[in-house]
Amino acid sequence: MGDHPQDREVLSGESPGDDPIVAPATAPGRGAIGVIRVSGCDLSPLVSRLFDFPLIARHAHFGPFRDAAGEVIDQGLAIRFPAPNSYTGEDVLELQCHGGPVVMQLLLRAVLEAGKGLGLRLARAGEFTERAFLNGKLDLAQAEAVADLIDAGSAQAARMAGRxxxxxxxxxxxxxxxxxxxxxxxxxxxxxxxxxxxxxxxxxxxxxxxxxxxxxxxxxxxxxxxxxxxREGMTVVIAGEPNVGKSSLLNALASAEVAIVTDLPGTTRDRLAQTVQIEGVPVEIIDTAGLRLTDDPVERIGIDRARGGIATADVVLWLADAREPDRDEAGAIASEAIRTARESGAAELRVLNKVDLSGHAPGTDESGRIWISAQTGAGLEALRGRLLALAGWQGAAEAQFIAxxxxxxxxxxxxxxxxxxxxxxxxxxxxxxxxxxxxxxxxxxxxGEFTADDLLGEIFSRFCIGK
Ligand SMILES: Nc1nc2c(ncn2[C@@H]2O[C@H](COP(=O)(O)OP(=O)(O)OP(=O)(O)O)[C@@H](O)[C@H]2O)c(=O)[nH]1
Ligand SMILES: [Mg+2]
Structure with a gap:
């Protein structure tokens, strides 16, 4: 389509930066090994300053790592991946040392020292992967999948990122x-x-x-x-009058004592969030302060936060007591919260808790309300299934790759x-x-064939350093 100049805009742009870059590639903290990675157009000068023997392509060389003064820092492996057969498509050098934060810092400093005058600098977040993209090693969706694989919160998400x-x-x-x-x-x-x-x-x-x-x-x-x-999951806010069991429900879904539960109405003051996996879909559950008129300034702030949460939720789960299933939360505060939910376009779900005290059967009734017991766990499977359905989840078989x-x-x-x-x-x-x-x-x-530079910058800046 060469006769359309628009098509030729290579928006992904500028030629890959030439500066050699260096960063730790392994997570900070203590570990058996730590990897420091260097990438640049030609690392020969750096390699010859760091080692007094040549590095054979893709061979693991075992030996001491020394600082500029010749003092030993550690011993480990050095591997050189000459361009273009490397992650970034440039010359890459990987140093595997012991994974202590201090030894990593010392080795990093020694490499930077050796790179003086060669333009070597610390890499920005995502810069290795950005170079891989600019050098055609990965396309943009694949580069994003690298970050999604690292960030995957469930086995399902990891597998789909891999694909x-x-x-x-x-x-x-x-x-x-x-x-x-x-x-x-x-x-x-x-x-x-x-x-x-x-x-x-x-x-x-x-x-x-x-x-x-x-x-x-x-x-x-x-x-x-x-x-x-x-990848993105969904956000579910649990809202309702005090004491209906909102915090108990959060704990039940999280299978952990995340929130304080007491029989005193007005227990929860703050918003509390916990992400749980339902069939591998990350669901952020937010527990909120019970909605009621109150003179307590702290509780009032909590109620404001509850409304703030409702405004950004994908699903608002209105919780009520199963012994009063038709009770109208007509209070001014509750109706404001309901209006907030309607305006935000969140899906709404009516859930009746404490079914164990009501004599009603757990599960979904003919009007779509879900009867549960946060205490016994009855009806929770129906609730989980309903949340996934509201999100549009069609089951693991329908997901083929992360997006x-x-x-x-x-x-x-x-x-x-x-x-x-x-x-x-x-x-x-x-x-x-x-x-x-x-x-x-x-x-x-x-x-990434047509992608503006600022978008690229934004995508790669969300990567971790060294990736
Ligand atoms: N029998 C029974 N009791 C429950 C159930 N869920 C919660 N409770 C009890 O109800 C009381 C209130 O529970 P919470 O989870 O603190 O209620 P809440 O809605 O978070 O209350 P606030 O934070 O005050 O708004 C506690 O005594 C719980 O043990 C349930 O399913 N069955
Ligand atoms: Mg509570």
Missing amino acids: ALVGEFSDRVRKIADALVEVRMFVEACLDFPEEDIDPLTQGDLAARLDSVRSDVAALLATARQGALL RERHLQALRTCGERLDAALPAAADGFELMAEELRLAHRALGSIT
Whole structure:
């Protein structure tokens, strides 16, 4: 599509930085080994200052590590990965020493010392992976999967991140992009040769091909949504009148005594959050102060915080006492909280606790209310299942790879542009071609073909140092 200058914008930009960079690659703290990693265009001068023997490519050399004064710091392994066969695609040197914070600091300082005059500096967060991306070792979705694998909060999330890392997500994006490129080439060929007087709509099954691309995008979006749930999870706020068992429910879901429980109404003052895994989906559960009119200034702040939590929740779980299932929380405070929930567009769930005292059966009733006992655990499975359903979780089998909100947004944009493409043809094929170009661009932003520099900076800055 070379005749469209927009397509040539290599927004991902500037050539990879040339400065050699160094950082600890292992987590801070004590460990059996610690790794310090260096990356740069040519590390030969640095290597020859650090070692008095040559390092054979990809061989583990065992020996002492010394500081600038020649004093031994530690002994360990040095491995050199000459460009381009390394994580970053540049020359990489890895030093494996003992994993103590002080020995790591000493070794890091010795490397920086040896790198004086060679431009060696400490790496920024994510800079190794950013270079890997800029050197074409990974695409952007794969680079994000590196961070998601490290941050995975469940085995399920880790497995799905692993699959995105090896490129399963990117491959699906690319397949759709290839089909879209064909459609674009056809439409643009018609534009380039208007004298041929071809009507693109009646030629080459254009509508059918667009349709098939459109449904591939929809299918990928559905799968990616599952993957994003595994990563982003959901936030559930437990709200209700004092003493109905909100804190007990948090403890029951977390299987831990996270919150203080007493039979005194007004026990909880602060917001308390705990993330639990339900089928591998991270669910942040927030316990709040009971909603009631009060003169206690501390409790009032707690109630304000409860409303703040409600405003940002994905699901508001209204908890009430099963012995008074039809009680209306008509108090001014409660109705304000209910209004907050409605305005924020959170899903709402009515849950009746202390079913053990009520004689009612646990589980979901015909009006969709869930009867539970935080104390005995009755009905909690139904509640967990309902929370996952509200989040749109379709089960582990439907999740194929991890994804991010950014990817969902790009797929949605792509879908909208494709939807607009055919109708746009009525006003001219140039407009149609433009919609297709924008659809293509949205897809390309997932893998980083078209991604603005500031977005890249933002993505990589969330990585840890040394990654
Ligand atoms: N029998 C029975 N008692 C429960 C159940 N859940 C909670 N309780 C009791 O109800 C009382 C209040 O529980 P909490 O969890 O502190 O209630 P809360 O809604 O957090 O109360 P505030 O923090 O004051 O708003 C405690 O004595 C709990 O032991 C339940 O399912 N069955
Ligand atoms: Mg409480």
